[in-house]
Amino acid sequence: MKEIQRQSPVQFKADAQKIAMRDNWPVVLEYSNEGRGPFVVDLTHKAKWDLQDKNLATHKPLGLDIPTLPGACAFQKSVLINRLNRTQCAIWHLLADAPALPGEPGYTDVTESTVLLALFGPNALAIAEKLTALDLMDPQKQTPFLLQGPFSHLPCQVVTLERGHGFDGGLLLTCSRGYARSMVHAILDAGAEFGLRPAGEQRFSAWASGLSGKPGSAQAPSVMHLVTTRENL
Amino acid sequence: MNRLTKLPTLRIDPSENRSLQYKGQTYQGVAGDTVATALYANGVRVFARSLKYHRPRGLYSLDGECSNTCMQVDDIPNVRTENTLLKNGMQVKDQNVKGSAEFDWMGFMDKLDCLMPAGFYYRTMHKPASLWPIAMKQVRNAAGLGKIAPDFRMKGDYTEIYPRAAVCVIGGGAAGMTAALAAAESGLRVVLLDARPWLGGCFDYRVSAYDQEKALYQRARELAKAVEATPNIRVFKHTAVVGVYNNNLITAFQVGGESDSFNERYLEIRATSVVVATGCIERPLLFENNERPGIMQVGCAHRLARTYGLLPGNQAVFSIGHDLGLEAAADLFDLGLQIACVADIRADGQDPQLLLALTKRNIPFLRGWVACEAHGSRQVEKVTLSTIDGSAKRQFGCDLLVASAGLTPITGPLTLAQAKLKYDMHTGYFLPVDLPAKTHIAGRLTGLQHALAIEASGRLAGLNAAADCGFDTAKSAAEAGQQLNALPGPERGTRLVSAPVKGRKSFICFDEDTTLKNIKQAIEMGFDVPELIKRFTSAGTGPGQGGIPGHNLPLLVSEYQARTGAKPIPTTVRPPLVPTFIATYAGANHDMCKRTPLHDLQKKAGGVFRRMGVWRRARYFSEDFSCREEILNVRNNVGLLDASTLGKFRIHGPDALKALQRVYVSNMAKVAEGRVKYSAMCNDDGCVIDDGVVVKLAENDYYFTTSTGRAGETVEWIRFHTRYDGWDFHLVNLTDAMGVINISGPNACKVLAKVADTDLANEAFPFSSYREFTIRKKIPVRAMRLGFVGELSYELHADASYMPALWQIIEEAGQEFGIRNFGVEAQNVLRLEKCHIILGQESEQRTNLLDLGLGFLWHRNKPDAKTVGAVALRQTEKDPGRFRLVGFKMEDPQRPPRDGSIIVDQRIRGYVCTARKSFTLNESVGLALVDAELAALGTRLEIFEDECNGKRLDARIVPMPFYDPQGERMKM
Amino acid sequence: MALTISCPNCGKRNGYEFRYGGEDKGPRPAEEGLTPQSWCDYVHMNNCVAGIQKEWWCHKNGCGAWFTIFRNTLTNLEVEEPEAKL
Amino acid sequence: MFGRFKPLWGKKPQLKSSYDAVIIGGGLHGLATAYFLAKEHGMNNIAILEKRYIGFGGAGRNTAIVRANQRTQENVPLYKEALDLWPILTKELDYNLMFNNCGNLNLMHSEAAMNTARMNVCTAQFHGIKSHLLDAKQLKELEPAINISPDITYPIHGAMFHPPGGVVRHDAVVWGLAKGAARYGVHIHQQTEATAIHTKNGKITGVDTNRGRIHTPRVLVSAGGYSAGMINKMLGIRLPISVLTIQAMVTQPLKPVLNHVVSSGMYHAYANQTLKGEIATGAHMDPWPNYTTLTTAHYIKHQAEALSDFLPFLRGVKFMRTWAGLADMTPDMAPIIDGNDPIDGFYMNCGWGYFGFKSCTATGRYLAKFMAGGQCPDMLKPFTLRRYEKHRLMGETAALVSYSADN
Structure with a gap:
């Protein structure tokens, strides 16, 4: 009988050139004819953890600090930590295999809850502008930063990882896994005019590893003001 | 027609041909032409027939303020041809005609106006009652302008973007461009929108001097160049603003050019601050037959020549009320137009330079005169001019009458932004008295006419807008303010609306054929507010969006009610400011729906899918919608159902149990590890909103399921009902993370035993219990023994990514036991036989827990939990x-x-x-x-x-x- | 109108990202002593204020938080304080 | 043929210091109640107080759609009577209300929806009202513009067809009723705002207006979306109402192309062609209370997206104008019509949500009976306010009620 494999909800119509098997995930490392960008990469297989605790500050996942303000992100070593609210953060293992889920009850493995897509390269942010009113290019925020809101009508977590010249740059995006096909269709449709093509994990790693370790943004002045003035959450 | 091909102001390229089809013939235009200018160049003067009276209509303005040039283009009705760019091969047809626009058999309607006073249809056609259905059919056929086929499909690409801006400038004339440049000095993101395909506004076509070195059009091009060279200014040309909403949300649509990837695209711009520099349009002059082909506004005539290289006529009469009219007369004369006479409403106040220019050219000039009647049946042939008081009259032959009562600011964006407008006696404009927060105005809109003043006002507005975004521009703004104050201020405007006429054929609204007389009738019938008159007479409700009557109607009403001292009250402007295709508003319109991890496998297996809530699910697995085979196979062998759409959640934290006690009607403290607890949630009326099972994973750590329809709202629901409590618990939505396979039927155990790495014996895994194990040593599953369909049944929850593999493993293992898929409908029948309810099917708004016979789930002795629904259940128990x-x-x-x-x-x-x-x-x-x-x-x-x-x-x-x-x- | 709502986590956003959760009516009353009238009053009855009211919102298409704001129902604008000038 | 142009609802009346009844709100329900009070009960010493001008509120901002295929037997007879009244009133008022009984098509997007609709259909047929289900093919034959392709967000499975329904010119109803009421001597006071309602010993005694005090033993509040706030403010009675804005829009005028009122619950949209040729469309509400009557960018786009799917020819048509009105929603989508409880002489008629237009004539007629005799007619009894504390919601919508108004 066939080997047991996992399957991503994203199936690009492109020729996979190189595939690696990782924890039963067939991971496409490279597609033929990926072009010069912009690129869209399926990262659904990347491990994602949800951490919720009233006292989030007492946690140091993998020894890393959790950013303190909602909307702030920290991309350190191979891990991106996004602060979601007062009691919750998301931990995405972007560049290396994840270790076992920590035993504390606050952690949940949510790898399979969402589809994770990277959209980057020339005009990547112009593609996003066709799909969301979220300000992914907010000049008052330092990359990486997180926005939780609608993207192509669906509630998403969107992280601007890089903002380059004009509309160049890149972002990560998650939405409910069941929407994967609709979301990918919408992104490819919006990106067609810019030559958007699917790319393999290698392309993502090459881009993202250049960004890891940069100082994370802690400045989100408008948000900070609100957090300190509101009692209800 | 010979084009003026050498003018420096042209926006056409005479060297590049474009053609269109009209009335079976090919007409030649050039690149940059609109459909209407191309037709005009070919001698077409009558473009359409009016709604009610089928009067011939011609080119009047060039910005689509009325339906005069609405035609059918490529099967699309009501296209405003005067500002629709000509593309090769366009198929153009006239509309609302029997015959053609020139010779319309329905033209006799024009004689029947006495039968159709204001609101006539409310007073006719209903007696006897049997007449009405017949009359209604006639009314329907007569109404409506363009024609569209029910199976019409729009071609082309329609898309959308959501640009962000610190400052959004509406209007790309001199004021708007200056404002954009000033705002951009701070490095802010600036967006500049202009409705025309180029920047330049009213400077664009004028050759009058800007200063000693340049003409106005040269200055406009200079500014445009500076704007386009500024990297933080984003320019959207051919982009009409359609909506302005509070907190400065601007919507607009952009028409794609020949090299764009889209035909039209919808823009939604959230800006911190807005500058409105929309300029002015002309206020129509009311006189008898004021809309005959051959009568046009000043800007229209001027731009036809200067922008499109078309001399608008041969012999002209001007009846105008502002200096732009004088300027146009002199310039058009120089371009070859013969001018019989220029009549100016104003008794004084004309720019002496312009008067001198007319004198130099021997153009007769009448002060305090106005056109009172146009003659000619299909086109103007003669004009009667009279003094303002009607005491003297003169006639002039002509084929062109340039008519304009004055100017009126384009305040649509401001009124949509909730600015209150008030009539200003000096300019004769409706001007904002209170601007909304972070909104600024500049340019001709404010009454300024002097070129330098227009620019200075733009600069000031731009700097103030930057200040809204947190930049300290106080010093430069003060300087700009001083500069503006030193320049000539707003100019005096004209107030006259109508020539001294009775107004039987003086049209205040072209689109709806509303005359001066109709307005008077409405007022006499008690409709005394402009808004009511608008409703009663339809004036301003046509495709021109009130562009023609918008200013004149309130003036007229207040003039007519002068004895009551009523001040002119503007009518309401509503979005979209410009008619906009539904295709454009719809944009990309992607269908966003959820698919389960087993979608493809089920499709391959012949699944017939239906949309259920946010999901697509397989409802049947054959064309037999009674599902006989699917059902009997579950009863006799074993069936496999994709139940992945079930809501699935983890709740953890010190107060997790408290939260469950709040929302579930049962006593959740009784949930034992290894067991499955079925319970229900009610709303505060006791009505059942959800049912599902709860599994205890550890102390204050639970896994629970909800119905498919409730999955999306469950987290919100639990947080809502605990919002005052400050409890410490956490929810994780695992709905999509886990797929669910339901394997049911007498052979279910046998199939599962082949692949599961656990003991499935009844004692080891009894009914209503919960186990975790692996399948084929690899796939971890959470398994529950349930019986929704009334057979031996397992529900396997596993990582979504493993679902296809898991499904295939079970299918293969089950082959010898006759395993096959069943869908949602088979499940529906199976559970019906078992009388297991489905919420929403066996319940509705009025159905509470007790009504459904589920009272046994309710634990009545937990008042401290304040369980949602408990109070209502107690109160209705004995009802x-x-x-x-x-x-x-x-x-x-x-x-x-x-x-x-x-x-x-x-x-x-x-x-x-x-x-x-x-x-x-x-x-x-x-x-x-x-x-x-x-x-x-x-x-x-x-x-x-x-x-x-x-x-x-x-x-x-x-x-x-x-x-x-x-x-x-x-x-x- | 384009309502914006300030989410304590995400900042000012388009109102359509949120779900309105009703007038702020205070904590759930204790079950003891409730009459059908008093319970109905808590569950169903509204003040329908033409002016400023305190109300609940959920950032359903964003972070999912429930929170309260003050809003003027005559202008649809969020206000800082209940006493703010109209 | 038309004679002189005279004021339609008479010359401006003087505000008297005493009336037998005062009706707050010069909308459809207020005008209809006054008309029937005067015509059928001989009560013509009546004042209508209208803050703006008659028809300013919901009367001028509604779908103009009429039908009688409601869901429950408590509602159906009332709407049926209202539907039957249009031709009668046209004659009685000698004013063409332009009733176009083109029929209503309610699109169904699944088997389950067809079953839910069957309950409406059966209820209608049981009451002798024409209504039946169509499958997709029959639907397409009846209304060729509808897209029955399976490749849209909510593929169309069939429809509920209600032939006697249609569209009535709403402005004409306002003006016609005003004309009729004035003819019987009713005083219509425009630009007159009620500022307080007075009671003594549990009885109504009078109304304050910006033009002076009126003594009266009977007050009806039928001020549409403004009712609930007003009743709370003036009398301290809270109602289970949320006041939301509902938007509508029209396209440019077209020659006849759409022959029925077409609506879809899934798409939250209806569309019909007016006699003027415009396609009028709209449907759901902005789900937060407000009194602005402002339109939103979100909504017009949503509407375009929906129409693009089920009436795709409209993609080639342009939206011309959009506006908004108030809808006072109750949790069970049925109105509150009550009187003499808890204040003698106080009547209210509100909470109509988006059904206020279709029902106005019959409701006005029964309410007139109520106010003239003091006894609630059987027809109106189910609409009592007390149904909420008895947990007996009307079930006019099958959907489950939760905490907010948009569920």
């Missing part, structure tokens, strides 16, 4: 006047009633929730909600089905469940 859920059998076993049929005696006593022919029982059975007094066992029910022709179906209430009443099969 006899409620519905009850009952099971029934049909007297005719072959004939189930259709779902939704009602149960009646003299009145309606309930309805059938679900009923089916049961292949298992060879009976027709169903569940119904009926008045409690009918709910006793054995009661006969009369069922009233649709199209029953008076024949009722008979049923009898029987014990539930119908199938396997002892529940042995689930537990075997």
